[in-house]
Amino acid sequence: MIWLPLIALAAAAFAVAVVLVKLPRSAWALFAAALLFGLAGYALQGSPGLAGAPKMAAVDNAESNFALVDARRQMFDPDMVPSRYVTVADGFARRGKFEDAAGLLSGAVSENPNDGEAWLALGNALVEHANGTLTPASLYAYGQAEKVLPGHPGAPYFLGVALIRSGRAGDARALWAETLANAPADAPWRPQLEERLARLDELISQIGAQ
Numbered sequence: 001m002i003w004l005p006l007i008a009l010a011a012a013a014f015a016v017a018v019v020l021v022k023l024p025r026s027a028w029a030l031f032a033a034a035l036l037f038g039l040a041g042y043a044l045q046g047s048p049g050l051a052g053a054p055k056m057a058a059v060d061n062a063e064s065n066f067a068l069v070d071a072r073r074q075m076f077d078p079d080m081v082p083s084r085y086v087t088v089a090d091g092f093a094r095r096g097k098f099e100d101a102a103g104l105l106s107g108a109v110s111e112n113p114n115d116g117e118a119w120l121a122l123g124n125a126l127v128e129h130a131n132g133t134l135t136p137a138s139l140y141a142y143g144q145a146e147k148v149l150p151g152h153p154g155a156p157y158f159l160g161v162a163l164i165r166s167g168r169a170g171d172a173r174a175l176w177a178e179t180l181a182n183a184p185a186d187a188p189w190r191p192q193l194e195e196r197l198a199r200l201d202e203l204i205s206q207i208g209a210q
Contacts, residue, residue, distance in 0.1 A: 065094050068124060075154045075189065076117055083108055086118050089125065098129035109144070116149035124158055132165040153179060153189045157196075169204050173197065 069090045076082075082090075085108030092101040105122035108115055123141035127134060139159075146155035156179040160172035176197045183190055 065096050065128075068128070069093050072117070072120060072124060072154065072158070075152070075157070080117075082117050083112070083115055085111075086115075086121055089121060093121070093125055093128070096128075098125045101125040102129055109141075113144075114148050116145050116152065116154075119145035119148060120154045120158065123155070127158075127162045127165075132162065134159075134162050134166055138162070151183070153183070153187075153193055157193065164200070169200065169207075173200055173204065176200070 073082075073090075081087075085104050089101040089104040089108070092098070092104065102122060102125040105118050105125055108118040109122060112118070119141050123138045123145060126138035126141060130138070142155045142159045146152070149155070156175050160175045163169070163172035163175065176193060180190065180193055180197065183193075
């Protein structure tokens with residue numbers, strides 16, 4: 001049964017690369033092959049039946065951490081400078097220190113409950129700190145972000161990404177489709193979300209075919 005979480009982790013990594021990092025379609029096969037080679041290497045050299053031992057992470061997630069912060073920032077007017085809490089928390093997030101980032105952001109929303117970007121960043125930090133798992137705290141943060149920023153795509157988009165990572169691609173698709181259905185036709189972020197929804201549809205179709 002140890003292989004089930006490993007396969008799920010590989011599928012989640014592929015989904016994040018396609019939907020969040022926007023991996024080019026031409027590189028999908030290569031990335032999938034790399035994941036398969038990794039699993040094969042683990043099968044040959046690893047010991048999945050043995051109890052785990054604490055080790056330093058072998059994979060550097062710095063690039064995906066930067067992409068997460070940058071993706072959130074791109075959803076806001078560049079002339080709207082985030083609060084000092086969010087700025088410092090982003091520095092922690094880029095280095096993978098999501099617990100520290102969440103602590104700072106909790107202080108930010110306590111000081112200013114109407115800081116929508118802080119709520120959104122807090123939701124992301126809590127999800128990352130939980131290794132991609134949606135928790136009641138992260139769901140609350142996303143809910144508050146949506147409440148403070150009605151009509152903004154940030155909360156439904158990142159909640160959708162978290163749902164995909166949790167293996168709930170269908171729920172993510174329904175959320176993004178509903179967001180687009182309720183969005184104005186001239187919303188500046190609409191083409192980007194439509195593109196991501198199309199990528200998700202392709203991914204769901206490929207998984208179904210396999």
